[in-house]
Amino acid sequence: MANVPVQRMSQLMAKTLRDDPADAEVLSHKLLVRAGYVRRTAAGIWSWLPLGKRVLANVERVVREEMDAIGAQEVLLPAILPREPYDATGRWDEYGPELFRLQDRKGGDYLLGPTHEEIFTLLVKDQASSYKDLPVILYQIQNKYRDEARPRAGILRGREFLMKDSYSFDTEDEGLAQSYALHREAYQRIFARLGLDYRICAATAGAMGGSKSEEFLAPAEAGEDTFADCPNCDFAANTEAITYELKPLDAADVPAAEDIPTPDTPTIETLAAHLGVPASATLKNLLVKVDGEIVAVGVPGDREVDMGKVEAHFAPAAVELVTETDFAARPDLVRGYVGPQGLDKVMYIADPRVAPGTAWITGANKAGTHAKNVVAGRDFEVGQYVDVVVVQEGDPCPKCGAGLVLDRAIEIGHIFQLGRKYADALKLDVLGQNGKPVRVTMGSYGIGVSRAVAALAEQSADDKGLCWPKEVAPADVHVVAAGKALQTELALDISGKLAAAGVRVLVDDRAGVSPGVKFTDSELIGVPQILVAGRRAADGVVELKDRRTGEREELTVEEAIARLTA
Amino acid sequence: MANVPVQRMSQLMAKTLRDDPADAEVLSHKLLVRAGYVRRTAAGIWSWLPLGKRVLANVERVVREEMDAIGAQEVLLPAILPREPYDATGRWDEYGPELFRLQDRKGGDYLLGPTHEEIFTLLVKDQASSYKDLPVILYQIQNKYRDEARPRAGILRGREFLMKDSYSFDTEDEGLAQSYALHREAYQRIFARLGLDYRICAATAGAMGGSKSEEFLAPAEAGEDTFADCPNCDFAANTEAITYELKPLDAADVPAAEDIPTPDTPTIETLAAHLGVPASATLKNLLVKVDGEIVAVGVPGDREVDMGKVEAHFAPAAVELVTETDFAARPDLVRGYVGPQGLDKVMYIADPRVAPGTAWITGANKAGTHAKNVVAGRDFEVGQYVDVVVVQEGDPCPKCGAGLVLDRAIEIGHIFQLGRKYADALKLDVLGQNGKPVRVTMGSYGIGVSRAVAALAEQSADDKGLCWPKEVAPADVHVVAAGKALQTELALDISGKLAAAGVRVLVDDRAGVSPGVKFTDSELIGVPQILVAGRRAADGVVELKDRRTGEREELTVEEAIARLTA
Known part of the structure; x- marks a missing residue:
């Protein structure tokens, strides 16, 4: 872990607010604004303040490490894209008003990428010529743009948002299945490390096209997706993807139809x-x-x-x-x-x-x-x-017949076996083993990085505020100077020692702010461990508090440092 | 250093090219394309392939560490911005056709940020209320957009480019001078760590406004700026910023004017x-x-x-x-x-x-x-x-009078004391010590992160190809398997051991590619150290070559590993 300088709250650009923002409906929106993690710049367009940026960077790091671990190669493609490839696949029109379109000074048409299948397809077309160059998985972590009709829920559904998108390229269907499986496993590791509760649900491919797709859904009241969970077997699916089996009956005994x-x-x-x-x-x-x-x-x-x-x-x-x-x-x-x-x-x-x-x-x-x-x-x-009915609580599980339970969830990841839709449209072939061209088959895989921050906020918050899992928290410990100069001096001294040992420290050294306000802020901000230099500071005794459980313990300064650097 | 998986060239999305791209005029453009670091997606719009992305990430890391070290706080503001603040400062119009403008589905006007003074000013207006909240330095690393009339020179002058922009906020002029000095020193550390040769040059503020500004210029033939260097004293300036002192003469002896x-x-x-x-x-x-x-x-x-x-x-x-x-x-x-x-x-x-x-x-x-x-x-x-003449080689140094030397250079950084231009336009005040509002004074500071990659390529390349300084290289060592299965096995074995020790390894394990092509590619790609498993592989002897000096040394495998992990 790199030695990050101690962040002093007296200098931190993160004003906490007592009241929920007027336009906020969902928990993560309220708390992330109140705790000074994000601020709204325009409808659906957000600014990440220092604490928010740290959480976002932590999520990015976990995603990057696990993508690297499956042999995916990180690239960075443009966010502003030329129209032509999206014309070739029809998506320039199909996307409708959700696509941000613009013209350059010469009148050329461009778009802000909502997802990059076309451009990755063309990149691989340029780079790969033989089956020996495949399989390959490419990914990027980048701002994406969608002009939502009703941007809402803070960073949960923004018009500019950070996404990890990756694309796999294989010559054979079995290869695609394997690239898909690699992603599925990587996503499981990512969401587990992030500390997210999630379900893998069967999903519809929607406008993306392709055959098989699954969503990673994080149960949360604020979610916009509804998923059905079977209490009896392992079935779980987005309700949009549930289809009822056709069961013909024998109607021999039914009398003739008659008007009434x-x-x-x-x-x-x-x-x-x-x-x-x-x-x-x-x-x-x-x-x-x-x-x-x-x-x-x-x-x-x-x-x-x-x-x-x-x-x-x-x-x-x-x-x-x-x-x-x-x-x-x-x-x-x-x-x-x-x-x-x-x-x-x-x-x-x-x-x-x-x-x-x-x-x-x-x-x-x-x-x-x-x-x-x-x-x-x-x-x-x-x-x-066509299965077109709204799935209801208690509908039979398509797998075992037990009554389904419905829940709201946030879509944090989505994996698709696209097949050859994009390769067909853009003519992506490589030379096969037999010397003849082979059409490439593709997968497309996304993680909403900024949305994962909102999902984490939703799932981990309690009535006092945010409460981050360790791996994504903006700091490891929040040191609170609760008192006068003596406490502040001790808090800064401990902070310096912790930082020197690689612990990421946020220290509340604000002058003229009461201990009560500092405690409330520390709970709102949600760093996992809170160390208070308070009443017994003069004796070299501090209090270590677990943000989640609320458990407190008095320790000597040395014990506290030893504990936190262990 | 994190344990990055070994990158195998047999799987790497980075096709090297024998010939320069037809549209390339400058060295960095030619080499970065030929070595498979970047690819053009549209005019002035580039894709970073895996090796390029690694170099870019290394530059980012150095910038981030040094910005953090001066107490700057990292944030991330939107790239798509609402029109109103840019109307307030007049820049919506002043920017002319260089600004990418677009409308959302409701007809609202937006722009793609070319630089973010307005939005940072508004952010601090929201966050800071008292002189106690200042000084503050905020920064972000983000794509910027400028619709250049003639995008050229590859990533040197793109229409989408990665930039570190930071902004300082102070109540007093002395504070601004100090924030400016902090940046100046951080920039010196950054460019030194990156291994860039650069000069700090007096500059004009241009459309940005403000009083004092300096540029960090990296001498390179491909540069678009001309700077004057004094061979006799420490004077250096962008020629645009050189002004000749007004020296009135006594004209008493001059006869009356007459027509001829x-x-x-x-x-x-x-x-x-x-x-x-x-x-x-x-x-x-x-x-x-x-x-x-x-x-x-x-x-x-x-x-x-x-x-x-x-x-x-x-x-x-x-x-x-x-x-x-x-x-x-x-x-x-x-x-x-x-x-x-x-x-x-x-x-x-x-x-x-x-x-x-x-x-x-x-x-x-x-x-x-x-x-x-x-x-x-x-x-x-x-x-x-008004000083309006083109500065010429040999013009007198404004400081000591010696004849100036002119050189071409790439602008890699620019620091401005903006003063109160933006704070005035957007009414950014905080409460001062005397309880009365104080208008805030600002600085604005930029580093072209993607452009620094081009500048590094320009400055460090030789006739064989790229030749990266250690801190930014896409790998620490390029292991070349020059031979058959025996050499490949040894190369992969060594690579695994090096990676386990935290060394970043690129290994050329391509089958069916001759040693000659692999050597040429390794020199084109420009990783600082090249380790060859070749003729004496069976004896456990490899060759370690310094990419820059060309010095070679035969070592046992154990010696080589010890040397590279030292």
């Missing part, structure tokens, strides 16, 4: 109440427009449609809800009474729960009328089965 | 030849337009006008040369025969060499006619004395 009068029942609630059946017996048909074409989405009446899943299914096409105008233009679509039977010129997709052979009560495409005994595959055809 | 016919002498050369006088006896008057107003600039006939100095003097006003149209509109300005005597509605500025009492041959404002014995201060008035 159901006046004034345009909603599932009114319909179920009117008929005295559970909502789960009804089939709800939501109408959306996909690039302007009407699509009906069928789900059991007791389930909600997850619009994120619908959008992901049709991406990059734009998905909107239908409007009054759309209904006016299509009198055959009777609002509140739509049913899949007899629908014309409407694509029909349905959740797997609407499996062939299942029977439903659904709209009869006539005002005030529904139909019962409407059987999927007999009375109507499902164009495509 | 000088047909067909519209240039200084034709005039001097016609009259048989040296060009230095004549006064040249250059006409320019400053924001549309005509200004005449007088300099001795043997000197060139430095348009950069003229522009700096009038900045931020735009300076252009006059055109045919301008002459047509002003028949009183006779092209080739302009003289300062009797000029009407024209501002006249002159070089200090045109001091009061000096007598000149100059235009008589009539075609084919000049005037002689035209005395400054008697026959015409100089509106303002």
